[in-house]
Amino acid sequence: MPLQPHLHLIRDVADFPKPGILFKDITPMLQHGPALKAAIDALADLTADLQADLMLGVESRGFLFASALAYATGTGVALVRKPGKLPADKVRVHYGLEYGQDALEIHTDAVKPGQRVLIMDDVLATGGTARAAADLVQQIGGVVVGYAFLIELDFLAGQQRLADAPVRSLLHY
Numbered sequence: 001m002p003l004q005p006h007l008h009l010i011r012d013v014a015d016f017p018k019p020g021i022l023f024k025d026i027t028p029m030l031q032h033g034p035a036l037k038a039a040i041d042a043l044a045d046l047t048a049d050l051q052a053d054l055m056l057g058v059e060s061r062g063f064l065f066a067s068a069l070a071y072a073t074g075t076g077v078a079l080v081r082k083p084g085k086l087p088a089d090k091v092r093v094h095y096g097l098e099y100g101q102d103a104l105e106i107h108t109d110a111v112k113p114g115q116r117v118l119i120m121d122d123v124l125a126t127g128g129t130a131r132a133a134a135d136l137v138q139q140i141g142g143v144v145v146g147y148a149f150l151i152e153l154d155f156l157a158g159q160q161r162l163a164d165a166p167v168r169s170l171l172h173y
Contacts, residue, residue, distance in 0.1 A: 003042050003170060006035035010151070010171070024151050024173065026122055030064065039170065040068045043120075043148055046168045050146040052118035054078055054111060058133050059085070059104070062121035065150065069120060078110040078117070080133045091139050095132035104129070106136040113141035124149040124169060127158030134164065 009029035016023040029035045043065065055077045057066030063079060070077040083092060083103050090105045111117055119133050124147070134144045144165045152158065152169035159167045 003035070003038040006032065006038060007171070009035050024123060024153075026061065026150060036068075039150060040065070040072055042170050043069055043150070043168075044072045046170065047118055047146060047148050048073075050118055050166065050168075051116060052145050053116040054118070054142075056080060056111070056117050056119045056133060056137060058119065058121040058129055061123075062119075065122060065148070066120040069118075069148070078106070080104050080106050080136060091136060093132045093135050093139075095128045095135075102129070102132075104132050104136060106133075106140065108140055111137055111140050111142035115142050116145045117142045118145055119147045120149070121147075122150050124152040124158040124162075124167065125156045127156075127161030130158070131161045134162070 009032055011025045011028060013023040013025050053075060055066040055070040055075055057063040057077060057079055059081045066077050083105055086105050086107055089108045091108060092103055092105045094103045117137050119130055121130060130147050137144050146166045147162050149169040151171045154172050
């Protein structure tokens with residue numbers, strides 16, 4: 001079943017996480033089995049040509065999509081997390097996002113040298129989080145073959161920060 005009939009399940013939440021931000025809330029879509037399946041199937045089709053060896057999920061909603069896509073494609077999944085969440089040897093990068101500063105970490109053994117990685121998250125806004133994830137993958141020897149998102153906020157021009165690999169987004173706002 002295509003994703004289009006389920007778009008009403010993505011709701012707008014004004015002033016979250018801070019005033020002036022219009023947040024695209026995907027939780028109603030995640031709760032609806034046929035909509036979630038349609039999204040994962042569409043993401044698998046949209047990214048098949050990138051031939052990724054590993055899906056990388058960005059905390060936290062990216063975990064959901066990366067895990068489901070890894071299952072659908074028979075690949076593995078790795079995680080990029082906020083500081084203090086990973087127990088083993090890791091590297092960290094600091095970055096800016098549309099409403100502040102943050103940092104991300106990855107285990108040093110999460111990606112093998114030369115492994116082809118698809119970076120996944122729910123929303124592409126300014127591209128800061130995905131860029132930071134790509135920097136981490138490259139630091140530990142991985143090759144970023146693409147970026148995939150459920151939603152892209154086109155007016156924030158996040159693709160400009162991700163010019164090193166193809167960007168695939170299911171929905172554009």
